[in-house]
Amino acid sequence: MMDASSLWPVVQDLRGRAPLVQCITNFVAMDLTANVLLAAGASPAMVHAPEEAADFVALGGTLSINIGTPSPDWVDGMDAAAAAARRRGTPWVLDPVAVGATRYRDAVVARLLPHGPAVIRGNASEIMALAGQRDAAAKGVDSTRASIDARTAAVELAGRLGCTVAVTGGVDIVTDGRRTIGLANGHPMMTKVTATGCALSALVAAFLAVTDDPLLAAVTAVGVFGVCGELAAEAAAGPASLRIGLIDHLYGLDGATFAKRLRRTE
Amino acid sequence: MMDASSLWPVVQDLRGRAPLVQCITNFVAMDLTANVLLAAGASPAMVHAPEEAADFVALGGTLSINIGTPSPDWVDGMDAAAAAARRRGTPWVLDPVAVGATRYRDAVVARLLPHGPAVIRGNASEIMALAGQRDAAAKGVDSTRASIDARTAAVELAGRLGCTVAVTGGVDIVTDGRRTIGLANGHPMMTKVTATGCALSALVAAFLAVTDDPLLAAVTAVGVFGVCGELAAEAAAGPASLRIGLIDHLYGLDGATFAKRLRRTE
Amino acid sequence: MMDASSLWPVVQDLRGRAPLVQCITNFVAMDLTANVLLAAGASPAMVHAPEEAADFVALGGTLSINIGTPSPDWVDGMDAAAAAARRRGTPWVLDPVAVGATRYRDAVVARLLPHGPAVIRGNASEIMALAGQRDAAAKGVDSTRASIDARTAAVELAGRLGCTVAVTGGVDIVTDGRRTIGLANGHPMMTKVTATGCALSALVAAFLAVTDDPLLAAVTAVGVFGVCGELAAEAAAGPASLRIGLIDHLYGLDGATFAKRLRRTE
Numbered sequence: 001m002m003d004a005s006s007l008w009p010v011v012q013d014l015r016g017r018a019p020l021v022q023c024i025t026n027f028v029a030m031d032l033t034a035n036v037l038l039a040a041g042a043s044p045a046m047v048h049a050p051e052e053a054a055d056f057v058a059l060g061g062t063l064s065i066n067i068g069t070p071s072p073d074w075v076d077g078m079d080a081a082a083a084a085a086r087r088r089g090t091p092w093v094l095d096p097v098a099v100g101a102t103r104y105r106d107a108v109v110a111r112l113l114p115h116g117p118a119v120i121r122g123n124a125s126e127i128m129a130l131a132g133q134r135d136a137a138a139k140g141v142d143s144t145r146a147s148i149d150a151r152t153a154a155v156e157l158a159g160r161l162g163c164t165v166a167v168t169g170g171v172d173i174v175t176d177g178r179r180t181i182g183l184a185n186g187h188p189m190m191t192k193v194t195a196t197g198c199a200l201s202a203l204v205a206a207f208l209a210v211t212d213d214p215l216l217a218a219v220t221a222v223g224v225f226g227v228c229g230e231l232a233a234e235a236a237a238g239p240a241s242l243r244i245g246l247i248d249h250l251y252g253l254d255g256a257t258f259a260k261r262l263r264r265t266e
Numbered sequence: 267m268m269d270a271s272s273l274w275p276v277v278q279d280l281r282g283r284a285p286l287v288q289c290i291t292n293f294v295a296m297d298l299t300a301n302v303l304l305a306a307g308a309s310p311a312m313v314h315a316p317e318e319a320a321d322f323v324a325l326g327g328t329l330s331i332n333i334g335t336p337s338p339d340w341v342d343g344m345d346a347a348a349a350a351a352r353r354r355g356t357p358w359v360l361d362p363v364a365v366g367a368t369r370y371r372d373a374v375v376a377r378l379l380p381h382g383p384a385v386i387r388g389n390a391s392e393i394m395a396l397a398g399q400r401d402a403a404a405k406g407v408d409s410t411r412a413s414i415d416a417r418t419a420a421v422e423l424a425g426r427l428g429c430t431v432a433v434t435g436g437v438d439i440v441t442d443g444r445r446t447i448g449l450a451n452g453h454p455m456m457t458k459v460t461a462t463g464c465a466l467s468a469l470v471a472a473f474l475a476v477t478d479d480p481l482l483a484a485v486t487a488v489g490v491f492g493v494c495g496e497l498a499a500e501a502a503a504g505p506a507s508l509r510i511g512l513i514d515h516l517y518g519l520d521g522a523t524f525a526k527r528l529r530r531t532e
Numbered sequence: 533m534m535d536a537s538s539l540w541p542v543v544q545d546l547r548g549r550a551p552l553v554q555c556i557t558n559f560v561a562m563d564l565t566a567n568v569l570l571a572a573g574a575s576p577a578m579v580h581a582p583e584e585a586a587d588f589v590a591l592g593g594t595l596s597i598n599i600g601t602p603s604p605d606w607v608d609g610m611d612a613a614a615a616a617a618r619r620r621g622t623p624w625v626l627d628p629v630a631v632g633a634t635r636y637r638d639a640v641v642a643r644l645l646p647h648g649p650a651v652i653r654g655n656a657s658e659i660m661a662l663a664g665q666r667d668a669a670a671k672g673v674d675s676t677r678a679s680i681d682a683r684t685a686a687v688e689l690a691g692r693l694g695c696t697v698a699v700t701g702g703v704d705i706v707t708d709g710r711r712t713i714g715l716a717n718g719h720p721m722m723t724k725v726t727a728t729g730c731a732l733s734a735l736v737a738a739f740l741a742v743t744d745d746p747l748l749a750a751v752t753a754v755g756v757f758g759v760c761g762e763l764a765a766e767a768a769a770g771p772a773s774l775r776i777g778l779i780d781h782l783y784g785l786d787g788a789t790f791a792k793r794l795r796r797t798e
Contacts, residue, residue: 018405020405027293027562030293030294034461035459035505035506038505039506043405043407044406045406046294046334046335047368049338052370052371055368055370056406059406069581071580071583103584103587104583139550139575140591141575194563194566194570194576238571238781240779243506244510244776245506246506247504248502248506249504251504252504286672296562297563300726301725301726301771301775304723304724304771305772309672310672311672311673312600313672314601315601315604315636317603317604317636318636322634322672509772511769511772517724517770
């Protein structure tokens with residue numbers, strides 16, 4: 001399980017069903033996130049205001065919350081949406097950007113976590129900070145640690161919170177505490193494109209709309225994103241070309257290429 | 267009238283005069299909107315704060331208001347700008363993103379409409395919702411209805427509000443209640459690029475700066491945008507390439523290509 | 533001094549050290565700014581909220597503040613960050629977008645200036661407005677004046693405020709009041725890409741992290757950006773292609789090409 005033959009039908013379901021995905025994300029990631037979701041087949045909607053965030057959850061989509069550029073009114077909207085998601089049983093994704101970097105971000109995450117995200121996606125520093133490893137100092141929003149260093153923290157965190165945790169980086173680790181999957185697609189130049197991790201988190205939320213297994217949703221998103229990123233990087237003159245190719249490949253990827261490219265490490 | 271020979275001079279005037287266009291738009295559409303306006307020849311400025319939105323209207327540009335990611339402070343700015351536009355006789359465009367999806371959006375639109383937009387541009391679900399057809403359920407920000415289904419609603423709405431209404435989709439309908447124009451340019455892949463409709467609304471505002479006829483402004487914007495979109499789509503590897511090509515064609519489009527491509531359906 | 537042989541090591545240092553650069557910028561410029569900084573080798577972080585802006589300055593990066601889409605809560609964050617930068621001795625850059633266009637923007641700049649920016653970057657209208665030349669009417673965010681017309685204003689302003697001032701346009705003028713450097717790279721089509729000036733301001737902040745001489749930082753940023761912009765423009769089908777090429781060239785530029793292309797005018 002969790003190989004290309006079990007992931008590809010999930011990719012196809014997203015394209016066929018075009019589910020609604022509500023995103024409360026940061027200002028940098030808005031454009032890339034919406035375009036990544038559209039290219040992959042979802043119907044994204046950026047809806048953040050406390051005045052309507054919970055009402056929008058009731059329309060029936062899944063939800064992705066990213067704290068990249070937080071402020072009090074936005075956090076109120078995140079809280080309202082996540083609370084509504086919990087009440088309705090809507091699965092949602094948390095992307096705890098730069099948690100550990102400021103006390104404010106720690107407080108924001110502490111407020112959102114009780115609403116029970118189905119999946120948390122972050123880089124190594126973020127996941128290690130969430131797991132209580134305070135020496136995992138990030139450099140701003142970028143990790144200073146290799147993703148594999150966060151494997152233990154991810155498994156522990158997933159088990160403790162009862163959710164799926166995805167750590168992305170050189171190797172991607174996805175775990176629900178019992179099952180742990182490693183993936184090794186992607187390309188180093190992807191770190192030179194802003195908001196790729198943010199967009200990936202929202203893509204996890206899209207796949208949550210077409211499968212009941214959060215681990216499968218996260219692995220599919222990580223696998224497809226990594227394969228498309230490396231295909232794009234191989235043809236790119238630089239990071240801006242890579243970004244264009246990433247989106248184009250998300251739109252056009254076929255099952256044979258996906259199966260040929262996908263690399264599991266565990 | 268309303269054929270390529272009457273629209274093209276409007277396109278050229280925009281390039282020649284580079285008018286100021288104030289945009290209060292959503293976070294997803296900021297980048298594409300500004301780049302579309304610059305490529306087409308306008309001078310866009312994103313100015314939304316209540317502290318300066320009305321002062322900026324007094325600088326003499328036209329105005330485009332898009333409610334895609336509304337919140338109370340932004341809506342105060344929209345209201346101040348639209349009120350200033352009404353006082354000065356400045357024509358302005360309203361893009362009622364996802365009206366009908368939440369009560370909050372309905373309230374926002376109800377607050378803005380009395381300021382008398384010259385043009386309203388939306389998808390079929392939005393225009394049908396504005397016309398009071400409550401069964402026109404949208405899926406988030408995306409329409410579930412074909413644009414042609416909204417033709418009657420658009421004509422009725424234009425007549426009732428005394429403005430021009432543009433419904434865009436597979437076929438684009440532009441009407442001022444008396445005259446109704448149909449256009450059939452564009453490409454389905456354009457729906458996989460975020461904020462194309464939002465950018466088109468701002469482009470209508472740009473053309474309002476160079477013609478006194480709102481119908482002509484809207485038809486020109488819809489026609490040019492559709493032609494450039496299909497030119498881009500034909501050469502695109504996917505939606506991100508399409509977006510690049512769309513902007514490049516808006517910059518470089520010539521009159522002969524425009525005349526050859528423009529397709530009126532009524 | 534201030535030729536390619538003294539600038540290129542600064543470019544290489546940025547790539548080698550990947551310093552943290554905190555940006556408080558406008559909504560239009562977020563995406564381009566982050567991608568420009570990443571491509572050039574920096575580690576950007578967009579952090580604006582008053583709740584954390586000053587804490588983030590304490591992490592040790594440099595700071596770039598751009599007032600393109602100001603509102604009171606954002607200005608509070610700018611003020612807190614700039615004050616923290618002053619206390620710590622962190623060099624920061626001010627981009628006074630459209631100062632002079634509304635009283636609100638004038639008030640925002642008046643509040644930030646006492647915190648002592650190391651570098652101010654603007655277009656001719658902005659720099660002339662800052663220097664007190666009230667006839668330098670801008671058209672919204674775009675300058676109506678040639679950059680060379682602002683040379684005297686820039687030198688006077690730099691001397692009075694004790695900072696470096698960069699005026700960009702057809703010719704770029706960078707001065708600290710004593711030394712004045714002119715550069716003539718770039719391409720007119722760059723004015724058709726939104727937020728290039730904003731991204732350039734943030735790039736100055738990146739170079740402030742690897743040199744103690746603000747004039748050198750500003751000249752390096754202006755030189756590299758101009759060279760990459762003209763390389764991109766020469767191969768571009770339009771402004772969207774130019775933008776892609778600009779970022780790709782920032783990532784891949786080599787020293788020989790830089791030396792061959794860089795054009796000093798004084």
